[in-house]
Amino acid sequence: MCRRAGGGYDQRMSALPQRRARRFTGAALIWCGVALYPCVLFFTVSTRGLPGQLDIVLSVGLTALVMAQLRRRPLVALGILGFAWIVAFMQVKSGAIAGLEILLTDVAVGYITATHARRLSVPVAVTTGVLQVLSLAAWRFVDEVFLSTAVLAMAVTWMAGDSIRVRRAHAEALREQATAQAVSAERLRIARELHDMVAHSIGIIAIQAGVGGRVIATQPEEARNALDAIEATSRDTLSGLRRMLTALRKDEPGAAPLGPAPGLADLDRLAAATKDAGVEVELRRTGEPGPLPPDVDLSAYRIVQEAVTNVVRHAGTERCRVTIDYRGEELAVEIADDGCGGVVGTGYGIVGMRERVALLRGEFTAGPRPGGGFRVAARIPLPAAVA
Template sequence: MSALPLSRVGRVRRVTWTALLWFAAVVYPFVLFATVTKGTGNFVAYEVLASAVLTVMAGALLLRHPLPAHGILLFAWIVALVQMQNGVVAGLLVLITDLGVGYIAASRRRRISVTVAVVTLALQLLSALAFLSANISATIDILILTVVLAMAVTWMAGNSVRVRRAHAESLREQATAQAVSAERLRIARELHDMVAHSIGIIAIQAGVGGRVIDTQPVEARNALNAIEVTSRETLSGLRRMLTALRRDDPDSAPLGPAPGLDDLDRLAEAAKDAGVKVGMSRRGERRPLPPDVDLSAYRIVQEAVTNVVRHAGTDECRVTVDYRDEELSIEIDDDGHGGVVGTGYGIAGMRERVGLLRGDFTAGPRPGGGFRVAARIPLPAAVR
């Protein structure tokens, strides 16, 4: 009998844990009520322990479902205070429910957190008045002021956490946008080199054809065919990419001949020297690709393998290049620690490259462990 997949086991654990937390939250008010009403009102050790455990579990539910969990906590402690009329219970009511308000202020929109804070404060004050009715010696002004100040401080602390988190997210988005712009500029430089190389070939072939057109018409025809193929490939690449890229950069420097999928063996050797064995697998009929597709495919493999070397914590990975009829499929997967989603700009750069070529890109942890990068790039009809 085969074992359950890891993803299914994880899902069963999550469902079981969530069900246990909800069960604890439902029975929590009854256990707390029984605890505070035991005998003459004195706490019994095992009942206090049960209430403490259920309080922690209800707090854990608060992290996943803040609003209903906070409502359960508020209801339970108000009933306990009204029933027992004890100063310790009153203090715990304010402390626990204020912590719930603070978490909601940190994790929910301001409109929601303000509403929850106002409702909670009103119920706290009503409970305090009920408590004071049985404890006339208590000072009402000091108690009310303490409850209000505690709520204000807790809500402001939670809201401050939310604001800082939103600011940090905004900074990350700006940094990602800057990284995408930088990646576009780098692609523009590489595309410039590809165009310059193609124009150079066209110029050479045109010169050869002009010199032999009278004496060697076959050679002249071959030169013209080479010019046609090169110019069509270059125009196709420009048409797909140039409108999405920056037109020029005064400080750009030549990058040398653009690499392609034929250079993957050298990339694998470099990765091997760095301690990672790259298993290369090619499928389908290998054929020349448009320069922009060939370059982008190489860069995707290069970035993914570099991430494996730097972050995966494994000594091997697999690269699969599939030359399909209408598209080029690339997969890079490993059995390491799960990749680097969300921690760098390599993933954003690869996604940008594939998006410019109107392809599909995915990157994320594999169900059985490890990390996978996959890209599908459509091919022009001329190379199908």
């Protein structure tokens, strides 16, 4: 096994220089074609054309190649494009060549404006517009109307590209804001749940302290038991708070839900409710179940709850499998289905699950399964005392 794995690694490493060489060769050929573009265009518009209209085919193909390079090297591609068409227009001064020069360079400027900041797009648009006007001014048949049309076309192209860029930036900002709000809402929900957990623990401590204070003189053994319970409860509570509250932001206070927090022991009830909704949940528990910290138990339950809810809403299947694996030093949770919901949606349930696991310093993955369906998996480390 080791030899096969090592051999595969050696093969991949030996093939790496070949892939790099092929990539370099491809890039070199592309830029050679881009560099030859002005010469080919010159022969195309001049009377010394290549036989069989080969020059027209080469010009069209190299024009598309130069336009494609706007994505990687926008300024270089625009410079070559503008230089080639200015030279072509100076060779054959005609309205068709002038129109193609304006059209192609304006399209390139519009793309740069839509994909780059104004500090780059404004100088590019101004420089290109000035070169267009200077090249057209050398044509004795051009008039002020034609020059004004060229300037107006450049201005409209820049405004259209800038509008597209602004809309994209605004949409990206809205997505980031929505994600941040989802994370904040999930953290606030976790904080409220921790509030209930801490209130429950403090209540137990208060009761045990009262019992110990009443029986310490007459029943020392009962008082010792009460102190042991206080110590164990306080240690568990402080451990959970230390792992989670240090990472939580301060949010606006809200009404905290009352009642005991759910845990993995309530998965059977969750499975029954999910079955009523039309999806049968197959529960699997492996390893040696043991007591879990309240925050880990609650977070694991919420992950299963959210994942199963997504199966009901989006998977379009009648079954899913939930696996709880007690591994001693960590708790592993997996929810898998064979449905059609194989793409991460636009909602924020997965964002909340990832946030919960991150606060517990665990690992979280979610995505389509190779054979179809969807899989959500989380690994949450357990404190040393519990492990």
